[in-house]
Every structure is written in C-alpha cells, then in structure tokens.
Amino acid sequence: MSTIYIKGVTLGKEIKDILIEGNKIAAIEDKLDSIPDNCRTIDGTSKAVFPGFVNMHTHSAMTLTRGYKEDTSLQEWLQEIWKVEAKMDEEAIYWGTKLACLEMIKTGTTSFYDQYWMIDSAVKAVEEMGIRGWHACVALNLKDESRSQAIKEEIIAAYERSQKWNERCRMSVGVHAPYTVSDELIQWCSSFAREKGLTVHIHMSETEQENIDSQNLNGCSPFEHLERLGVLGPEVIAAHCVWLSENDINIMAKYGVTAVHNINSNLKLASGSRFLYNELRDKGVRVCLGTDGCGSSNNLDMRETMKTAALLQKGWRRDPSAFKLQELMQAATASGAEALGLDAGELAVGKLADLILVDTDNYAFVPQLDLVSNFVYSANSSCVDTVICNGEIVMENRVVPDEKEILENARRICNKLYNN
Amino acid sequence: MSTIYIKGVTLGKEIKDILIEGNKIAAIEDKLDSIPDNCRTIDGTSKAVFPGFVNMHTHSAMTLTRGYKEDTSLQEWLQEIWKVEAKMDEEAIYWGTKLACLEMIKTGTTSFYDQYWMIDSAVKAVEEMGIRGWHACVALNLKDESRSQAIKEEIIAAYERSQKWNERCRMSVGVHAPYTVSDELIQWCSSFAREKGLTVHIHMSETEQENIDSQNLNGCSPFEHLERLGVLGPEVIAAHCVWLSENDINIMAKYGVTAVHNINSNLKLASGSRFLYNELRDKGVRVCLGTDGCGSSNNLDMRETMKTAALLQKGWRRDPSAFKLQELMQAATASGAEALGLDAGELAVGKLADLILVDTDNYAFVPQLDLVSNFVYSANSSCVDTVICNGEIVMENRVVPDEKEILENARRICNKLYNN
Numbered sequence: 001m002s003t004i005y006i007k008g009v010t011l012g013k014e015i016k017d018i019l020i021e022g023n024k025i026a027a028i029e030d031k032l033d034s035i036p037d038n039c040r041t042i043d044g045t046s047k048a049v050f051p052g053f054v055n056m057h058t059h060s061a062m063t064l065t066r067g068y069k070e071d072t073s074l075q076e077w078l079q080e081i082w083k084v085e086a087k088m089d090e091e092a093i094y095w096g097t098k099l100a101c102l103e104m105i106k107t108g109t110t111s112f113y114d115q116y117w118m119i120d121s122a123v124k125a126v127e128e129m130g131i132r133g134w135h136a137c138v139a140l141n142l143k144d145e146s147r148s149q150a151i152k153e154e155i156i157a158a159y160e161r162s163q164k165w166n167e168r169c170r171m172s173v174g175v176h177a178p179y180t181v182s183d184e185l186i187q188w189c190s191s192f193a194r195e196k197g198l199t200v201h202i203h204m205s206e207t208e209q210e211n212i213d214s215q216n217l218n219g220c221s222p223f224e225h226l227e228r229l230g231v232l233g234p235e236v237i238a239a240h241c242v243w244l245s246e247n248d249i250n251i252m253a254k255y256g257v258t259a260v261h262n263i264n265s266n267l268k269l270a271s272g273s274r275f276l277y278n279e280l281r282d283k284g285v286r287v288c289l290g291t292d293g294c295g296s297s298n299n300l301d302m303r304e305t306m307k308t309a310a311l312l313q314k315g316w317r318r319d320p321s322a323f324k325l326q327e328l329m330q331a332a333t334a335s336g337a338e339a340l341g342l343d344a345g346e347l348a349v350g351k352l353a354d355l356i357l358v359d360t361d362n363y364a365f366v367p368q369l370d371l372v373s374n375f376v377y378s379a380n381s382s383c384v385d386t387v388i389c390n391g392e393i394v395m396e397n398r399v400v401p402d403e404k405e406i407l408e409n410a411r412r413i414c415n416k417l418y419n420n
Numbered sequence: 421m422s423t424i425y426i427k428g429v430t431l432g433k434e435i436k437d438i439l440i441e442g443n444k445i446a447a448i449e450d451k452l453d454s455i456p457d458n459c460r461t462i463d464g465t466s467k468a469v470f471p472g473f474v475n476m477h478t479h480s481a482m483t484l485t486r487g488y489k490e491d492t493s494l495q496e497w498l499q500e501i502w503k504v505e506a507k508m509d510e511e512a513i514y515w516g517t518k519l520a521c522l523e524m525i526k527t528g529t530t531s532f533y534d535q536y537w538m539i540d541s542a543v544k545a546v547e548e549m550g551i552r553g554w555h556a557c558v559a560l561n562l563k564d565e566s567r568s569q570a571i572k573e574e575i576i577a578a579y580e581r582s583q584k585w586n587e588r589c590r591m592s593v594g595v596h597a598p599y600t601v602s603d604e605l606i607q608w609c610s611s612f613a614r615e616k617g618l619t620v621h622i623h624m625s626e627t628e629q630e631n632i633d634s635q636n637l638n639g640c641s642p643f644e645h646l647e648r649l650g651v652l653g654p655e656v657i658a659a660h661c662v663w664l665s666e667n668d669i670n671i672m673a674k675y676g677v678t679a680v681h682n683i684n685s686n687l688k689l690a691s692g693s694r695f696l697y698n699e700l701r702d703k704g705v706r707v708c709l710g711t712d713g714c715g716s717s718n719n720l721d722m723r724e725t726m727k728t729a730a731l732l733q734k735g736w737r738r739d740p741s742a743f744k745l746q747e748l749m750q751a752a753t754a755s756g757a758e759a760l761g762l763d764a765g766e767l768a769v770g771k772l773a774d775l776i777l778v779d780t781d782n783y784a785f786v787p788q789l790d791l792v793s794n795f796v797y798s799a800n801s802s803c804v805d806t807v808i809c810n811g812e813i814v815m816e817n818r819v820v821p822d823e824k825e826i827l828e829n830a831r832r833i834c835n836k837l838y839n840n
Contacts, residue, residue: 066786067793071744103783267735268797270742273693298797299784308728315687315732322690324491363523364719366486366827367834373487377688377718382802407786414787 002391003036009044009357011347012371018049020353023391028349040393042386046361048371050329051345052110052131052354052389053302054336056260057201057239057290059116060133061088061096063103064414065295074269081295084417085117092413093121098402099410100300101129105400107301107381110354110389111342113237113260113290115174115201119158127166128402130394131387132354134340135162136174136201139189143182152188159196168390170198170340177203178222179210183229190231199235199340205248206240207271223248223257232257237339239290240265241280242272249276253283258339261331263309265292274316275309277323288336303381306332310376325372357386422811423456429464429777431767432791438469440773443811448769460813462806466781468791470749471765472530472551472774472809473722474756476680477621477659477710479536480553481508481516483523484834485715494689501715504837505537512833513538517545518822519830520720525551525820527721527801530774530809531762533657533680533710535594535621539578547586548822550814551807552774554760555582556594556621559609563602572608579616588810590618590760597623598642599630603649610651619655619760625668626660627691643668643677652677657759659710660685661700662692669696673703678759681751683729685712694736695729697743708756723801726752730796745792777806 004020011018011028019027021036035041062085069080088096093116104112111132114122119135126133137158141147155173162171173193175181181189193200205211205222218225224247226232234256241252241259252259261275280287289309291300306328313323337345344352360368364379375383387395394400424440431438431448439447441456455461482505489500508516513536524532531552534542539555546553557578561567575593582591593613595601601609613620625631625642638645644667646652654676661672661679672679681695700707709729711720726748733743757765757774764772780788784799795803807815814820 064787066798067788067790070790070793070797071741074740077740099783099786106783264731267731268740270734270738270740272738273732273735294798298793299799301800304724304800308731311684311687311728312693312735314690315693318690318692320494320497320688320690321491361827363519363526363827366519366830367484367838368487369834369838370487370490373490373718377490378486378714379719380721380724380800380802382800407781407783410786414789418787418789 003039004042004388004391004393005032005035005039006042006044006049006357010048010360010371020388020391023352025347025349025351025353028347042357044357046359047357047385048360048375049347050108050356050358050375051333051347052356052387053108053332054288054340054345055104055109055112055290055300055302056237056288056336056339057262057292058100058112058114058300059293059295060100060112060114061093061116061122062293062295063100063300064088064092064096064410064417066298068295087417090118090121092417093118094125095406095409095413097122097125098129098406100294101126101131102400102403102406103300105129105131105387105395106384106398107303108356108384108387109300109302110356110387111336111340111344113172113201113340120161123165123169126169130392131389132168132342134170134172134199136172138174138176139185140176140180141182141185142180145182145184148182148185148188151185155189155192172199172201175200175202177210178225179213186226186231187229193235194233199237201237201239204238204241205243206266208243211243221245221248223251227251227255240271242266242275244276249279249283249285252280252285258286258288260288260290261309262290262292262297263312264297264305267308268298269296273312275312277313278317281327286335286339287331288339289332301381302332303376303379306376325370325376328376329372353391354389356384356388358383359385423459424462424808424811424813425452425455425459426462426464426469426777430468430780430791440808440811443772445767445769445771445773448767462777464777466779467777467805468780468795469767470528470776470778470795471753471767472776472807473528473752474708474760474765475524475529475532475710475720475722476657476708476756476759477682477712478520478532478534478720479713479715480520480532480534480542481513481536482713482715483520483720484508484512484516484830484837486718488715507837510538510541512837513541514545515826515829515833517542518549518826520714521546521549521551522820522823522826523720525549525807525815526804526818527723528776528804528807529720529722530776530807531756531760531764533592533621533760540581543585543589546589550812551809552588552762554590554592554619556592558594558596559605560596560600561602561605562600565602565604568602568605568608571605575609575612592619592621595620595622597630598645599633606646606651607649613655614653619657621657621659624658624661625663626686628663631663641665641668643671647671647675660691662686662695664696669699669703669705672700672705678706678708680708680710681729682710682712682717683732684717684725687728688718689716693732695732697733698737701747706755706759707751708759709752721801722752723796723799726796745790745796748796749792773811774809776804776808778803779805
C-alpha cells in the first residue's frame with residue numbers, strides 16, 4: 001500500500017498536511033503528528049489542493065479530430081468528421097484516448113465519462129494512464145430495428161469483458177440520442193442498465209431542431225418521450241440539455257436525472273447559449289460540467305469550461321452574481337462524482353484520493369484574495385502541477401511519464417487519418 | 421543594432437527563416453543565404469510564429485484588484501473596488517503595471533492600450549518591461565466643471581513629459597465616458613488630441629442603462645451625442661460598444677471610429693453578451709479586442725479573449741461559421757496596431773519586430789490541422805514560449821528576467837491594500 005504525505009499545502013484559506021494511504025485520504029490536519037515510514041513526501045509550499053475534475057461528457061478518441069474543418073456549418077462539419085471517424089481503427093482509438101488522457105491529466109481531470117466506439121481499446125488506454133473512465137458502450141441503430149440485435153449482443157459482451165477491467169474503469173450504457181435510437185432499443189438499454197446497476201449516458205435536447213422534430217414525431221419533447229418510455233431514473237446522465245421546457249425540468253427533477261452542461265461545445269456548434277442552470281438547480285436537478293469531444297470543443301480543459309460556463313450565466317442572465325464560484329467548483333467535481341456513484345470529488349478523510357495540486361507561485365495568483373477565483377478566472381490550466389488519482393501520482397511537476405511516446409503515436413495515427 | 425535569427429520556424433503552413441535587424445523584420449525566407457555575424461540565434465523547431473497581440477483596452481494596475489469581491493452585484497462591486505483604488509499610490513501603480521506587463525508578456529501581448537491614473541508610474545514600468553504601452557491620461561470630472569481646469573493642466577503636463585518617454589510608450593487622451601465627463605471637457609480633450617496628433621480612448625455604450633440615461637438626458641444615444649459635439653474621428657478608440665443601434669454603427673463607420681470588444685468583461689459584469697461584430701465589420705468599422713482590467717475580467721490573456729469572443733458570436737448568432745479564425749487573429753493583432761498607428765501586427769519584411777514564438781510540441785497541437793485553431797481553441801497561453809518586442813527579446817523559454825521581484829513586490833503592495 002503506497003503512502004503519500006503532502007506537507008503544508010493550501011486548502012481553501014488554510015495550510016494543511018494531507019496523508020494518503022492506499023487509494024484514500026487518510027488524514028487532513030493542521031500538522032500531522034507522525035508520518036509513516038517510507039512514504040512519498042510532496043512539498044505543498046506555494047501549492048493549493050483541489051479535488052480532481054470530473055469531466056462528465058466527452059468522446060475522448062475524437063481528440064484526433066481536433067481543429068478539423070473549422071468555421072464551417074454544422075452539417076458540412078458533420079459530413080467531414082464522419083469520414084474521418086470511419087477510418088478510425090482500434091489502434092486509433094487506443095492512441096486517441098491516450099492523447100485525451102494526457103490532456104485531461106495535464107489540465108487536472110481525474111475522472112471522465114466517455115461515449116465512443118471500441119471501448120476496450122479506450123479502456124486499455126485509460127488503465128495505463130492511471131485516471132478513471134466511465135465507458136458508455138454506444139447504442140445507435142438509426143431507428144433501424146434490424147441493427148438492434150448486434151448492438152445488444154455487443155453491449156452484453158462488453159459488460160462481460162468489463163468484469164475484468166481495472167477498478168478505475170467502469171462500463172456504462174450509451175444511448176446516442178432519442179432521435180437516432182429506436183424506442184425499443186432505448187427500453188432494452190434501460191432495462192439492461194438497471195439490471196446490471198449501470199449508468200445510462202444519452203444526448204438530450206442539444207439543438208432546437210431535435211425538439212421540433214420530437215414534437216412532430218411524438219407530439220412531445222424528448223424528455224417527455226423518455227418519460228413515456230419509462231426509462232428515466234437516477235441512473236440517467238443526460239448530456240447537453242440546452243433546450244428545456246419547464247415541464248422537462250420538472251420531469252428531470254422527478255426522476256433524478258443528471259444534466260451535463262457542455263458550454264464550449266454548445267457555443268461553438270451554435271446549438272444554444274442559454275443553459276438553464278438556475279432553473280435546474282432550483283428544482284433540485286444535479287448539474288455537472290463536461291467538455292464534449294475535441295471535435296466540437298477543441299480541448300478537454302475543465303477549468304476553461306468552468307470559466308466559460310460562469311461567464312455565460314452571468315452574461316445572458318444579466319446578473320454578475322450568477323453561477324457562483326462554489327457552485328461552479330461543485331459542478332466540476334463533487335456533482336459528477338455523485339452522479340457516477342464515485343466516493344470522490346471532495347477533500348475529506350475517507351474519500352478516494354483523487355486530487356490535484358496547483359502551483360500558485362505565478363502572476364495569476366497575485367493577489368490571492370479568492371483562491372478559486374484565481375484558479376478558475378485568472379489562471380490557465382498549466383498551473384496544474386501534480387495529479388493524484390486513486391492514491392497514485394499520475395503527474396508530478398507537470399511530467400507525465402509517457403508524454404513523448406503518446407504525442408509521437410498520435411501524430412503517426414493522424415498522418416494516416418488525414419493524408420491517406 | 422541587435423540582430424536575431426530565428427531558424428526554421430513554422431509560419432502558417434510553411435517553415436521559414438526570419439531575420440530581425442534593429443527593431444524591424446529584415447527578412448523572411450525559406451532559407452536565409454547568409455546569417456550576419458554575432459547574431460542571436462533562436463531554434464524555431466517545434467515553434468510557430470505569430471504577431472504579438474495588441475490588447476486594445478485595459479486598466480493595467482487594476483491587476484492588483486484581481487479576484488476581489490467575486491459574484492457580487494455590479495454596484496456593490498464598484499463601491500468596494502473604488503475603496504481599494506483610493507489607496508493606490510505611485511508605488512502601487514508601478515508594481516501593478518509591472519505585474520500586468522509580466523502577465524501580458526507571458527500570454528503573448530506586445531502592445532496594450534491603458535487607461536488609468538498616475539500614468540508616469542505606469543510608463544516607468546512599461547519602459548522597463550520592454551513592451552509597448554499607449555497611456556490614456558484620464559479626464560473624469562463627474563460633470564463638475566470646477567474640476568476641469570486641473571484635469572486639463574494635468575493632461576497638458578503629461579503631454580510635455582511624454583516627449584521624453586521611451587519610443588515604446590505613447591501618450592493618449594482618455595475620456596472616461598460621456599456619462600461621467602462634461603461636454604465642455606470632452607470637446608477640450610478632443611481638440612487637444614487633434615492638435616497633438618493623439619488617440620482618444622473612451623468607454624462607450626457598455627451598459628444598456630447608460631444608453632437609456634443618454635436618451636433621457638440628451639434625447640439621443642451616446643454616439644449620437646458625441647457626433648453632435650463634433651468629437652468623433654479616426655483618432656477615437658471606443659471601448660465596449662455593447663449596446664449599439666444601426667445608426668450608432670453608421671456614425672462609427674462615417675467617422676472611422678474604432679470599436680474595442682471586451683467580451684470577458686462584458687459577460688462577467690453582465691453588461692451584455694451580444695456584440696454586433698458582423699454588423700460593425702460589414703459597415704467597415706474596425707473591430708479590435710481587449711481584455712479590460714483584471715478587476716472585471718480577472719486576466720489579461722488575449723488568446724483566451726479571442727476564444728470567448730468567437731464562441732459567443734457563434735453561440736448567440738446560432739452560426740458556427742461566425743467570427744472566423746482569420747478575422748479573430750486580425751482583430752487581436754493587426755487591427756489594433758492599425759488603430760494605434762503602429763507599423764506592426766503582421767509578419768512582413770519592414771514591419772516592426774513585435775512577435776511571439778509558440779511551442780507546438782504538446783498535446784494541444786496534436787493533430788496540427790489548423791495552426792490558428794490549435795493556438796486559439798485548443799491550447800492555453802502557457803504555449804507562448806518567446807516574446808520579441810521592438811526587436812528585443814523580452815521573454816525566452818518562458819523566462820522573464822524580473823519575474824520573482826515583480827511577484828514579491830506586487831504581493832507586498834496588495835498586503836498593504838487589503839490588510840490595512
């Protein structure tokens with residue numbers, strides 16, 4: 001069992017000693033009385049500790065499509081992205097996910113919720129990189145029932161294989177969206193997830209058009225439709241939720257559905273800019289933050305996402321007190337952990353040791369009047385110095401062991417994707 | 421005369437050698453035939469070159485108010501900020517401006533347009549830091565004419581002193597805003613600036629309320645009012661311009677007024693989120709970008725500002741092709757230089773050597789399908805590796821010589837401001 005002693009680190013407004021034993025936080029004290037022998041010591045001087053971020057929506061291997069076809073219309077962009085994705089094989093998924101994990105570690109994320117293809121290659125990458133991945137095996141039959149059987153078999157097989165994954169990786173069921181998956185398959189996915197105790201990840205009400213289409217097809221909104229199908233519950237984690245009616249929010253609250261807000265993606269793809277944070281919060285709906293994939297939002301930087309999310313709430317509501325820093329930090333850490341059933345996301349004794357150390361000895365932390373403000377509003381994510389996940393150091397002094405190899409292989413794969 | 425040879429650096433889609441002689445770009449070639457003796461050589465491998473950013477609106481010493489009183493209402497925040505500002509002396513302005521320059525250098529800005537008090541202390545800081553500052557000496561009489569004479573004398577005296585400033589620092593006339601400065605003083609400032617060939621920096625139509633107040637007081641918008649006063653011209657650089665009518669835009673176009681868009685500040689203070697970029701551009705109004713001061717926007721990071729500005733245009737217009745990368749880069753560099761009459765802002769032979777080298781050997785530049793996209797949308801500003809201004813290296817390998825001293829003194833000053 002490894003032991004890590006973080007000596008004299010800034011936690012909020014105080015200086016604390018933190019002891020990590022095994023994969024958990026064993027002690028947080030002003031001054032630890034005794035330090036176990038042979039423990040690894042990290043000097044916390046000029047460093048602040050935060051929970052690791054929980055990125056609640058991404059498509060990690062899409063990092064390989066970063067920056068492709070900028071400034072084009074959504075339909076044109078999608079057509080081009082799909083052509084590239086069609087060329088991605090298991091090797092591409094593996095190195096694309098490694099590249100994504102590298103970026104997430106460098107920017108302070110310790111857990112992420114992924115929805116992409118060939119999840120075993122993604123899991124292999126995550127297992128090696130040392131952070132936590134929830135991997136939604138995607139159901140997408142384009143409402144063609146003849147495709148459903150193979151999809152169900154794949155999900156069942158993935159579940160069987162997932163029993164042997166590292167404890168940091170978890171299987172989830174991905175329903176792409178109500179407009180791309182048949183009702184029958186959605187219901188099967190829901191039943192399977194409930195039977196096995198898995199979360200369900202689904203894209204919901206991302207664009208205004210999909211709500212209009214849902215009204216035309218089903219006579220109700222996507223959330224109302226899922227309610228009729230009987231598939232809503234606390235296991236459902238809904239990405240985007242940009243276009244919500246008051247009744248949609250009531251439904252989400254009633255069934256304990258979690259909302260994942262992906263502001264950069266919603267803005268960049270022009271899906272919508274007025275996320276109903278206050279309304280969801282006030283009805284008791286859990287709101288988390290995500291980056292979406294690099295195809296649409298270009299990076300996996302949760303700190304940047306926090307800033308944009310807060311600025312947009314303040315901006316469109318014309319209220320500078322909207323989305324306060326404490327709520328923002330909770331949405332980026334504890335709320336995600338809670339939605340995933342992960343005993344992390346906050347710094348307390350007994351919690352899993354998923355945490356980051358931020359270097360405060362730089363211009364962005366002068367003056368240091370409000371530490372969270374410095375981190376979220378003034379700094380960029382290069383201040384993330386050390387990342388610990390499940391009690392293991394995955395980055396120290398900004399060094400991730402395999403960085404060079406990952407960049408080289410990701411470049412090699414991209415060369416194949418774009419030059420052939 | 422110093423000579424710098426940048427060997428094999430990425431410029432757009434090509435690899436180039438760049439020669440800087442004195443303060444200008446002397447050559448940009450595929451391969452330079454002969455390198456002058458005794459020149460300083462910079463290896464351009466895994467680096468991309470961009471023009472230095474031109475931050476067209478800030479209050480640099482307000483960096484000392486970074487993070488103060490977050491998430492409060494605008495009026496409450498202003499009351500608190502004013503109390504702190506009242507305590508700032510020449511020493512605070514000096515170190516606050518140094519801290520601001522440090523941050524601007526670290527994030528790739530080589531020129532900035534400042535509007536703040538005690539400009540001689542700010543100029544001293546900028547002269548020492550090696551970048552360029554346009555310093556608007558502020559006129560603000562709260563419409564009390566009894567204050568005007570002293571303000572005029574101060575502006576005249578500052579102009580006399582400015583004749584001895586380093587060539588990188590320029591005097592400008594600052595008119596705080598039409599709602600805080602009397603018509604008579606605005607007209608005097610305009611005449612003085614025209615007589616001396618100076619630019620005029622003014623806050624315009626930042627909030628909806630100031631437009632309503634202008635209608636009540638003058639029966640017209642702030643821009644219509646300035647037109648009646650006869651003070652609009654190509655020397656006028658107007659910060660914010662959030663609330664513009666079609667007629668306001670026509671007026672700006674008619675007189676060649678420059679607009680400075682400060683998206684992060686406008687969102688954070690909840691002033692407004694729908695800047696009329698397309699409408700201004702289509703009428704031929706020059707649009708530049710600025711960060712505003714750290715009191716309202718928390719950092720001076722132009723790259724971040726570019727990203728937020730583009731995301732917001734795409735988002736509120738529901739058009740993913742809005743504010744294209746090339747226009748964004750122009751607004752952050754060449755347009756600002758042009759407005760200030762500075763022969764920089766682009767990479768071409770004969771231009772002033774104000775440029776930055778960006779490290780591309782990291783995750784944010786993999787894949788590298790669109791270099792500007794990588795820099796603006798994927799990276800954070802820690803990729804800025806080397807900054808050259810006026811032909812002199814002000815940062816190399818992210819090292820700014822006086823960094824430690826600046827942080828220490830800024831902390832010391834803040835301790836006095838907030839703990840006494």
